[in-house]
Amino acid sequence: MLFSFAILFGAGLLLGKLCEKIKLPSLLGMLVAGILIGPYGLNALDESVLDISAQLRKIALIVILIRAGLNLDLADLKRAGRPAILMCFVPAVFEIAATTLLAPLIFPLSRLDAALAGCVLAAVSPAVIVPHMLKVMESGRGVKQSIPQMILAGASADDIVVLVLFSVVLSMQSGQGVDLSTFWRIPTSIGFGIAGGIATGWLLLQGFKRWKLNPVEEVLVYLSVCFLLVTLEDKLNGPVAFSGLVATMVAGMVVARQNQKKAKSLSTSFSSIWTMAQIVLFVLVGASVNVAFATRSFLPALVLILGVLLVRMAGVWCCLLGTGLHRKEKAFCMVAYIPKATVQAAIGAVPLSMGLACGETILTIAVTAILVTAPLGAFFIDRTYSSWLRL
Numbered sequence: 001m002l003f004s005f006a007i008l009f010g011a012g013l014l015l016g017k018l019c020e021k022i023k024l025p026s027l028l029g030m031l032v033a034g035i036l037i038g039p040y041g042l043n044a045l046d047e048s049v050l051d052i053s054a055q056l057r058k059i060a061l062i063v064i065l066i067r068a069g070l071n072l073d074l075a076d077l078k079r080a081g082r083p084a085i086l087m088c089f090v091p092a093v094f095e096i097a098a099t100t101l102l103a104p105l106i107f108p109l110s111r112l113d114a115a116l117a118g119c120v121l122a123a124v125s126p127a128v129i130v131p132h133m134l135k136v137m138e139s140g141r142g143v144k145q146s147i148p149q150m151i152l153a154g155a156s157a158d159d160i161v162v163l164v165l166f167s168v169v170l171s172m173q174s175g176q177g178v179d180l181s182t183f184w185r186i187p188t189s190i191g192f193g194i195a196g197g198i199a200t201g202w203l204l205l206q207g208f209k210r211w212k213l214n215p216v217e218e219v220l221v222y223l224s225v226c227f228l229l230v231t232l233e234d235k236l237n238g239p240v241a242f243s244g245l246v247a248t249m250v251a252g253m254v255v256a257r258q259n260q261k262k263a264k265s266l267s268t269s270f271s272s273i274w275t276m277a278q279i280v281l282f283v284l285v286g287a288s289v290n291v292a293f294a295t296r297s298f299l300p301a302l303v304l305i306l307g308v309l310l311v312r313m314a315g316v317w318c319c320l321l322g323t324g325l326h327r328k329e330k331a332f333c334m335v336a337y338i339p340k341a342t343v344q345a346a347i348g349a350v351p352l353s354m355g356l357a358c359g360e361t362i363l364t365i366a367v368t369a370i371l372v373t374a375p376l377g378a379f380f381i382d383r384t385y386s387s388w389l390r391l
Contacts, residue, residue: 001046001048001049003046004049007037007044008045008283009280011033011036011283012030012034013279014029015030015032016029017029024375025374025375027378028374028375028378030281030283031282031283031370031371031374031375033286034283034284034285034286034287035289035291037287038050038286038289039287040287040289040291045287053288056284057280057285057342058230059227059277060274060277060278060280061126061342062227062230062245063223063270063274063277064131064278065252066222066223066226066251067271067274068126068134068152068156069248069249069250069252069256070252070253070264070266071134071137071263072149072249072252072256083319083320084150084153084154087316087319087337088157088158088161089157089158089161090318091154091158091312091315091316091337092123092158092165092312093122094311094318095118095121095309095311095312096115096118096121096122097118097311098308098311099114099117099121099122100118102304102308103365106300107297107300107304107361109361110358112172112173113356113357115169116166116169116362117358117362119166120166120344120347121308121365122162123159123344124337124338124339125339125340125341125342125374126159126342127278127342128377129151129337129377130152130155131274131278132381132382133148133149133151133152134148136148136385136389139386141385141390141391142329142332142385142389145325145329147325147332150333151336152249155337156245156246157190157246160189160245160246164189170354173356173358184240188240189246190246193245194247196229196232196242196247196250197247197248197249197251197254200251201250201253201255201257201258204221204225204255205254205258205259215266218266218269219266219270229244229248230244252266281342284345285342289367289370290363293360293367296364297361297364297368298364298368301364301365301368305372305373309373312337313335316330316337317330326390328384328388328389329388331384332381332384332388335377335380336377336381338373338376339377340369340373340374341373344366344369345366347366348362348366348367349363351363
C-alpha cells in the first residue's frame with residue numbers, strides 16, 4: 001500500500017506541475033496520472049488502495065468544504081439572496097430535462113434511461129469549483145457582488161438535489177416505483193444540515209476556548225467532528241435526511257462569523273492539507289476511468305455533454321435575471337458551473353453494477369463528462385475571473 005501511495009503522489013504531483021508549466025489546470029495532469037497508473041492503465045495501484053478510494057475521495061471533499069465554509073461570509077451570502085437559492089437546483093433541473101430529451105436521439109436509450117443519465121450528469125463538482133472560487137475570493141474579484149460566494153453555496157446544495165433525484169429515478173428504473181416521501185429528503189437534508197452545522201460550529205468554538213489546543217490539535221478535532229457529521233448522513237436512510245457535507249460547510253461559516261482570527265488560522269492549516277488531498281482526489285477519480293468504455297462512444301457522448309451544458313448554462317442565466325450583474329459576470333457564473341468529477345465518479349457505475357441495460361452507456365457518458373468538463377471548467381475559470389469580474 002505504501003508503494004501505491006508513493007506512485008500516486010509522485011505521478012499526480014509530477015503531471016500536475018507539468019500541466020501548470022504549459023498553462024493547463026493541474027487537475028488535468030492528476031486525472032491523467034490516475035488513468036495511467038490505475039487498473040485500466042499500468043495497474044500500479046494496490047487493490048487495497050482502490051478498495052478505499054471512495055472513502056479517500058470523500059475525505060478530500062470534506063477538507064475542501066471545510067475550507068469553503070471558513071472563507072464564506074454569511075453577510076455576503078445573504079446579499080446574494082434569491083439567485084443563490086435558485087442556483088441550488090435550477091441549472092441541474094435544466095440539464096436533467098435536456099438530457100432526457102436529447103440522449104435518446106444519440107444513444108439507444110429510453111426516456112427513463114436518459115433521465116437516469118441526466119441525474120448522473122447534472123451534479124457539479126465542489127472539488128473543482130471550491131478551490132477555484134477560494135482563489136477568486138482571495139483576489140477580491142466579484143466578492144462585492146457575492147459571485148464566488150453564491151457559486152460556492154449553490155454547488156454544495158446542487159449535489160444534494162441531484163443525488164436525491166438519482167435515487168428516485170433509479171428506483172423507477174429497477175421497477176420499485178416512486179416513493180413520494182423520498183422527495184422530502186431534499187429540504188430535510190439541507191435544513192437539518194444547516195441546523196447541524198450551526199450547532200457544530202458553535203460547539204467547536206466553545207471547545208477551542210475551553211481546551212486551549214495547539215493548531216495541529218484543533219485541525220484534528222475539527223476533522224474528526226466533520227467525519228462524524230458525514231457518517232451520520234450515511235446512517236440516516238429514511239424520509240428525514242441530514243447532509244453532513246452541508247453541515248461541514250455551515251460549521252465553517254459559523255466559526256468565520258464568530259471568530260475571524262480563528263477561521264483564518266484554521267483555513268491556513270486546511271489549505272496545506274488540501275495540497276495533498278487534491279492529489280489523492282483527482283488521481284483516484286482518474287483511476288476510476290475505464291479507457292475502453294470512454295473511447296468506444298467518446299464522440300457521441302461529447303456531443304450530448306456539450307449540448308446539455310448549453311442548456312445548463314441557460315439555467316444559470318435564468319437564475320441571475322434581475323440581479324444587476326454585468327453580462328461578463330453572468331457569463332463567468334455560467335462557465336463556473338461547468339465542472340463535473342466527484343459525483344460522476346461515485347455514481348456513474350451504479351446502473352452498470354445493478355445490471356441495467358443502459359449501465360455501460362451511462363458510465364461512458366459519466367467518464368467523458370469527467371475528462372472534458374473538469375479541466376475545461378477549471379481552465380475557463382482561471383482565464384476569465386481577472387477580466388470578467390469587478391474588484
